[in-house]
Amino acid sequence: MAGLHKSEFANPVVNWIDTRLPIFTMMQKEYGVFPTPKNFNYFWNFGALAMINLVIMIATGIFLAMNYTPHVSMAFDSVERIMRDVNYGWLLRYVHANGASMFFIVTYIHIFRGLYYGSYKAPRELLWMIGVVILLVMMATAFMGYVLPWGQMSYWGATVITNLFSAIPVVGESVVTWLWGGFSVDNPTLNRFFSLHFLLPFVLVGVVFLHVAALHITGSNNPLGIDVKSPQDTLPFHPYYTMKDSVGICVYLLVFAALVFFAPNLFMAAENYIPANPLVTPSEIVPEWYFLPFYAILRSVPSKLGGVLLMFGAIAVLFVLPWLDTSPVRSSKFRPIYRNFFWVLLIAVVVLGLVGAHRPEGVWVVLGRLATFYYFFHFLILLPVLGKLERPLPLPESISRPVIAGGGGPLPGGAAAKPMEKI
Amino acid sequence: MRIVRILSLAAALGAIALAPAIAEEEISYAKQKWSFDGPFGTFDRAAAQRGSQVFTAVCSNCHSLKQAYYRDLKGIGLENEAITAIAAGFNVPTVADDGSNAERPARPSDHFRSPFANEKAARSANGGALPPDLSVIVKARDGGADYIYALLTGYGEAPSSMKMGDGMNYNKAFTGSQIGMPRPLNDGQVEYADGTKATTEQMAKDVVTFLSYIANPEMEARKRLGVKLVLFLVLMTGVTYAVKRKVWADVDH
Numbered sequence: 001m002a003g004l005h006k007s008e009f010a011n012p013v014v015n016w017i018d019t020r021l022p023i024f025t026m027m028q029k030e031y032g033v034f035p036t037p038k039n040f041n042y043f044w045n046f047g048a049l050a051m052i053n054l055v056i057m058i059a060t061g062i063f064l065a066m067n068y069t070p071h072v073s074m075a076f077d078s079v080e081r082i083m084r085d086v087n088y089g090w091l092l093r094y095v096h097a098n099g100a101s102m103f104f105i106v107t108y109i110h111i112f113r114g115l116y117y118g119s120y121k122a123p124r125e126l127l128w129m130i131g132v133v134i135l136l137v138m139m140a141t142a143f144m145g146y147v148l149p150w151g152q153m154s155y156w157g158a159t160v161i162t163n164l165f166s167a168i169p170v171v172g173e174s175v176v177t178w179l180w181g182g183f184s185v186d187n188p189t190l191n192r193f194f195s196l197h198f199l200l201p202f203v204l205v206g207v208v209f210l211h212v213a214a215l216h217i218t219g220s221n222n223p224l225g226i227d228v229k230s231p232q233d234t235l236p237f238h239p240y241y242t243m244k245d246s247v248g249i250c251v252y253l254l255v256f257a258a259l260v261f262f263a264p265n266l267f268m269a270a271e272n273y274i275p276a277n278p279l280v281t282p283s284e285i286v287p288e289w290y291f292l293p294f295y296a297i298l299r300s301v302p303s304k305l306g307g308v309l310l311m312f313g314a315i316a317v318l319f320v321l322p323w324l325d326t327s328p329v330r331s332s333k334f335r336p337i338y339r340n341f342f343w344v345l346l347i348a349v350v351v352l353g354l355v356g357a358h359r360p361e362g363v364w365v366v367l368g369r370l371a372t373f374y375y376f377f378h379f380l381i382l383l384p385v386l387g388k389l390e391r392p393l394p395l396p397e398s399i400s401r402p403v404i405a406g407g408g409g410p411l412p413g414g415a416a417a418k419p420m421e422k423i
Numbered sequence: 424m425r426i427v428r429i430l431s432l433a434a435a436l437g438a439i440a441l442a443p444a445i446a447e448e449e450i451s452y453a454k455q456k457w458s459f460d461g462p463f464g465t466f467d468r469a470a471a472q473r474g475s476q477v478f479t480a481v482c483s484n485c486h487s488l489k490q491a492y493y494r495d496l497k498g499i500g501l502e503n504e505a506i507t508a509i510a511a512g513f514n515v516p517t518v519a520d521d522g523s524n525a526e527r528p529a530r531p532s533d534h535f536r537s538p539f540a541n542e543k544a545a546r547s548a549n550g551g552a553l554p555p556d557l558s559v560i561v562k563a564r565d566g567g568a569d570y571i572y573a574l575l576t577g578y579g580e581a582p583s584s585m586k587m588g589d590g591m592n593y594n595k596a597f598t599g600s601q602i603g604m605p606r607p608l609n610d611g612q613v614e615y616a617d618g619t620k621a622t623t624e625q626m627a628k629d630v631v632t633f634l635s636y637i638a639n640p641e642m643e644a645r646k647r648l649g650v651k652l653v654l655f656l657v658l659m660t661g662v663t664y665a666v667k668r669k670v671w672a673d674v675d676h
Contacts, residue, residue, distance in 0.1 A: 038674060077490070080490045080558065080559065081490075083641065084490065084491075084495075084640060084641075090641040090645060091645075091648075094645075235674065239670050240670060240671060240674070243663070243666060243667040243670045243671070244667055244671075246663045246666075246667070247660065247663050247664050247667050250656055250659050250660035250663050250664075251660055253656050254653065254656045254657065254660060257649060257652050257653055257656060258649075258653065260649070261462075261645055261646060261648065261649020261650075261652065261653070262462050262646065262649055264645070265562060270562060270563055270564055270565045270567075271563070273559045273562040273563035274555075274563050283598075400675070
């Protein structure tokens, strides 16, 4: 039914707008008084950090795009021109390049947070799956962005990764030609990658919006993994979590700044400061660090198609994770056996990262295969079986309960019950 | 079960610590002390100016520096008049009014003159090898400034067991120990205006300082801004944390 919104804002201008388009009411509901579990730890900062990171990437990216030239004979020089001649161009580029690394650091912590506290379980399955879509779009965006400076690693990385699609039976070669827009990675490839690299972040904004919308339907999970039972269990998002997130943002910016201003090339391959040369293959083609675990999985299988399938499978298992984990208990705090395997998984992924950075020789091959095996064993066998066998620890009655000294007794009103004032 | 976790963590840390040890054999370079090291490091102006002299006298005969402009020399402490005079000493290609190819003296706004017209000319003059552009060479090699220094000072007699390729030179810092570039720096090759003794090591150090500046002309401004920003963020983190504590003070959590 159409009709004007009954706005409660006192400011007449705000009220006038809000009556016709209740965005102020919406913001107040979703970010002002939004009931949020009171027991978050600092790992719950990372969603907000990822969102801020996305904004930073888009902001710097738009200005970089104003000064970048997507042409094979000019791209490398145009990036150097940004570094040397554009006012604060070096800042834009170093923030953008290191921002990609920061984005993955923050997102990977966010994902492992979800894994530890069972944030993917009912009713948050769709929320989790949208998150996996975000990861996929992020990876595609990062990959295409890395190609744009048109250095040696840009060119050869693009060649290796696009060639993966040639593993598809029958149509593989045609698919690769179609992706390239020619018969090798060349100007058409660079042009379309630039176009898509500009487009995908805005797709990301849309998917992130769905992610947040879904979150605000189910409500946040929390370190205890139990449902919110009463208003005593929650706090209004503002000022409690706006403040707590602000602390996290400051620390995050501190790390980010240390990287950008004092070690801007730490995560960058030296090879990529050499202009792309189709006639000279680098002695080692290594992807950016955030792709290394997947690269290791790809190389742990002696068959090309098998490796490609396994690599995509590593992300596909995350899609169905909510149904692989059969345990009804969310938080690892109350899962004495799973808790240990969580750490084994984390170590397996770190080992895969190390394996991906080294030539597949000697001990690295064995390590890579062991870690790959464990990765899939963890999701496909361990999680379904463990849920049935494990005896979880007794869950607390409510979020407020475990934090009350001595237990029992009536719940104090405290800040949780304090009504929030409107602006 | 806690033991399992501790053990597995220890195993992972061990793997990370051991990783470089079992990694492929790589040439190691002695770590040099550079004026531009660390968060407060700056380019030693005198060294960079001596380095630009070495670059002009030696390197620029084969290597281009095409991303850099003559005006960039301001960043190592040269005055405008000096830069104009230096630039005027080089001829750069241009197109004359009648459309024919011509040359004119360079201006500070010109890129450094490239020694060869194109890649083919460069290769044919250098026994088939292409002298790389040096604009970002310090960033384009693993080991950075230390590696370039090691390479410039790494020439010597090839071990008798080693079979050298035609026209190749022995250099212990180069992959495979055989490099196309003949030894560029010899003691006393240039005469420094400031009286510094031009040993091979001194010249290598100076030219690497110059090339590090050319590769990172923004470095000093970057670090200055970084120090300010980090101090501000440390302060902000403290203030924000205090406010957060205050806001949360009445919450039982």
